[in-house]
Amino acid sequence: MKRKEEMTLWEWLYLPEILRGLMVTGYHFWRNLSLHILHAFGLARDRRAAYTTQYPEERKRYPDVYRGSHRLTLKEDGSVRCTACFLCATACPANCIYIEAGEHPDPKVEKYPVRYEIDTLRCIYCGMCVEACPCDAIRMDTYVHPRIWGFSRLDFIETKEVLMNRSRVLMQGGRESLMEQMLRDYREEERRV
Ligand code: SF4
Ligand code: SF4
Secondary structure, eight states: OOOGGGSOHHHHTOHHHHHHHHHHHHHHHHHHHHHHHHHHTTOSTTSOSOSSOOTTTSOOOOOTTOOOSOEEOBOTTSSBOOOOOOHHHHHOTTOOEEEEEEEOSSTTSOEEEEEEEEETTTOOOOOHHHHHOTTSOEEOOOOOOOOOOOSSGGGGEEOHHHHHHHHHHHHHHHHHHHHHHHHHHHHHHHHHO
């Protein structure tokens, strides 16, 4: 932002700049409104009426490094890879990972998470948990958004089952199917309430 002494007289008067801003806004408003009307009559369909992404019908492809919602990775037999070592929970700066460890039935495996939960209301999506994990048991390569609506805090707690299921869906149908499933779940829930 410029300081007052750095401004030209034109900028210092403010009014011309306000009018210029209104002209830009007005131009886009009338342009988009006219195009929407033309589209309603089947005309000018090759010209976009707005530059915003019409989510969820229209989606942008996220870059491969996008940090999406978490998932717990699986072993070949479909069981959870996590060994409940608590390193992710220790590294988490938001203190939002809750783990309850239990004895694994297989004597070759020491522990597994009986409960593994992430409070997504507290999570800042920093990725420290992924970095800290020595077993590649937690990832954020799901390309789906964190949940943005709910009716109680519990709606935002992602359980072990939810986190494991993301890995299953991703393996079976790829990144698009995970987004489709997430939207289906949300719509179903919306209908129920
Ligand atoms: S992304 Fe960051 S804040 Fe979220 S659970 Fe992982 S470590 Fe915690
Ligand atoms: S996700 Fe990784 S770091 Fe976290 S408890 Fe499981 S094995 Fe340890």
